[in-house]
Amino acid sequence: MRRTTLITLLSVGVMTVALFYVGHEVTTLEEELELLNKTIVSDQEAIRVLRAEWSHLNETDRLRELAEKYLALEPVRPAQITSVPIPAAPTEEVR
Amino acid sequence: MTDSSHSRRVHLEGARKEALATSRSRLVVTSVLFAVAFAVISGRLVELAVFEDPQARATATASRTVVQSKSRADILDRNGILLATSVPTASVYANPRHLLDARDAARRIVTVFPEVNEERLFRRLNSERTFVWIRRNITPNQQFAINALGLPGIYFRRTERRVYPHGSLTSHVVGTTDIDAKGLTGIERSFDGPLQESEQALALSLDVRVQSVVRRALNTAIEKFSAVGGAGIVVDVTNGEVLALVSLPDFEPHFGGDVTAEARFNRVTKGVYEMGSTFKLFTTAMALDTRTIGLNGGFDATKPLRVARFVINDYHAKKRWLSVPEILVHSSNIGAAKMGVAVGTKTQQAYLHALGLTRKARLELPEIGVPLIPSPWRKISTMTISYGHGIAVSPLQMANGVAALVNGGILRDATLALSAPGAVPAGVQVIKTGTSIKMRRLMRLVVRRGTGKNAEVEGYLVGGKTGTADKPGPGGYAASRRVISSFVGAFPIDRPRYVVLAMLDEPKGTAETFGYATGGWVAAPVVREIVAALGPMMGMAPSTETERLPRPGDPLHIAAGKPSQTAGNQRVRGQSVRGPSRATH
Secondary structure (H helix, E strand, C coil): CHHHHHHHHHHHHHHHHHHHHHHHHHHHHHHHHHHHHHHHHHHHHHHHHHHHHHHHHCCHHHHHHHHHHHCCCCCCCHHHCCCCCCCCCCCCCCC | CHHHHHHHHHHHHHHHHHHHHHHHHHHHHHHHHHHHHHHHHHHHHHHHHHCCCHHHHHHHHHCCCCCCCCCCCCEECCCCCEEEEEEEEEEEEECHHHCCCHHHHHHHHHHHCCCCCHHHHHHHHCCCCCCEEEEEEECHHHHHHHHHHCCCCEEEEEEEEEECCCHHHHHHHHCCECCCCCECCHHHHHCHHHHHHCCCCEEECCCHHHHHHHHHHHHHHHHHCCCCEEEEEEEECCCCEEEEEEEECCCCHHHCCCCCHHHHCCCCCCCCECCHHHHHHHHHHHHHHCCCCCCCCEEECCCCEEECCEEECCCCCCCCEEEHHHHHHCCCHHHHHHHHHHHCHHHHHHHHHHCCCCCCCCCCCCCCCCCECCCCCCHHHHHHHHCCCCCEECHHHHHHHHHHHHCCCEECCCECECCCCCCCCCCEECCCHHHHHHHHHHHHHHHHHCCCHHHCECCECCEEEEEEEEECECCHHHHHCEEEEEEEEEECCCCCCEEEEEEEECCCCCHHHCCCCCHHHHHHHHHHHHHHHHHHHCCCCCCCCCCCCCCCCCCCCCCCCHHHHCHHHHHCCCCCCHHHHHHHC
16 A cells, blocks of 8 residues: 555656746747747848848849949950850760 | 353454445445546557547647748749749837836937938827837848837837839839739739739749840930830730830839829830821731732822822832832821721721720729720821821730730730730630731831831841820810820741830930931830840840842832831831821820
8 A cells, every 4th residue: 555655656746846946947048949040030031131132132233333334355246256156965875 | 151241242243344344345436437537548548549530640749830920922024033922020119008108219219210200209109098109120230229128118019011122123013012012003003803802922924134125225315315215025925925015214113102103104004105107007907908908019109198278198118009008118197098998997997996006904003004096086086197106005005015016916915914834815806817927027017127227136037117196285186296206016027926016205316317216216225125135045046048129020029229127217207297296185
């Protein structure tokens, strides 16, 4: 009889500790989840802003000015375009 | 004693037995209850652990994973370049009931927003309301400064601001929204519903590179010829996609209300103009298509045409019989008018209607102009319309009609929405394929031998037609001396892919153009510049064929003659008729 009581009390103790531990864990994880969700949203917003900025920095007039300033390149002229026949890839038999 | 003790013992045993029996039965009942409870719990555990419950799984995983703030969808060009997007901003508002001292609050807020009127702000803060906007879409620095003031009753709300990274480049197409992110103009207006409801970005057929080339070329010409405005459009003739649509002057979309009506006006789609000689293309096409006349045929353009009190004249009259190709190449009004009469009013109306020139154009923009057509449509109207006066259409309609002339005769509505690769929208056959092929050759001839020489591009075969129309003014056409000069071209003309139209509003001649401000002088070079950039950009191989000039005997042969060979030929003006155009308006 004594032993049963002891076992019961012991298991109650273990379970209480386990339950508290799990409960605590859940709270921590939920906080972490919330934080992560917030970070995701703010990152997504930051991405939107950065994408807008990227597009703005790629403005055609700006790119043209920069290219004229820093590159020794100019737009392709029609005469620079030609079609070159590509030789067929060697087949197994040829090898 | 023994007896008594014995009997007591028995008695005791009896009582004990009874107590034991009672406790046993109680124990049994309790254990059964516990056993049942544990069985239920175990069963539930097994059920949860062993058997899969999809609903439970959904509940467990779907909860509170990412919540992206819903915002108005982006607008992209055909290559995925961002044209419009929404970025989060903070807006500051006040709850006047929470304010301690409205006067002090107003004074301190104004230090952060100097543009806000302190007195007016105070009056609003001193009200009984619970919500007063102080400033929408503030910068992070301003937000920090407001926070630093430490005023109670001042709050922030997360708002969105529409941003157009390419600014004025696409302002007429993409359009604008109001402060509550509702579409006001352009695509923002016409796709307002989908943009608000779906997160899916909207891809346009526009190409910012082409748009930029067109805008730059037009801008240069506007400055050079001191024009009041310009319009340019590039249409893919194979599917009606609009690659560039530029109306100048344009506006910075972020400035909201501070934009002049002039800059807001879309000259490509909303403006309707008497286009002048470019209309001769339609007249020629309908004459050829109805077999009213062949390429060999022609009309006598010896004398000015007199109808009622009006006189139709050629600017640089040839004063002789002109073949159909010559009428186009020399841009003869007399010839075109006679051709129009030969076709007949009814047929002319039918063809112009089929080519979409007498009805409102269909395009995904709210700003679409209604063409002006004569009513009643008299014989004189038929004559003037043959060379583009007495009817006013938008440059969009013009470009779309010409696309149908060169693409094999199929009219497709122009579109700003990017179609799926390879998808070709159904069109309506408006002229025969054979007629379309003849029109290509004629348009090529105009550039090689006629008024469109300035549109010649080395490497690509451009075909087209110039147009210069007198603009009606307060004193009529003659008094105004203002013109609309345009050039509509297609290239590569042997297998047309793009129609390019450039139009300048009230250009003035310069010394370089010998004082001429005609389509051939001011608009054709714009098209040349656009084609020279557009071809390589699209990876189009230049034409390698050597073109032979039509020899005598070929109906396309143009007799070598006085001004038509020299640069002076460019002076062949878009020609106009003073009287009749006025009469038809």
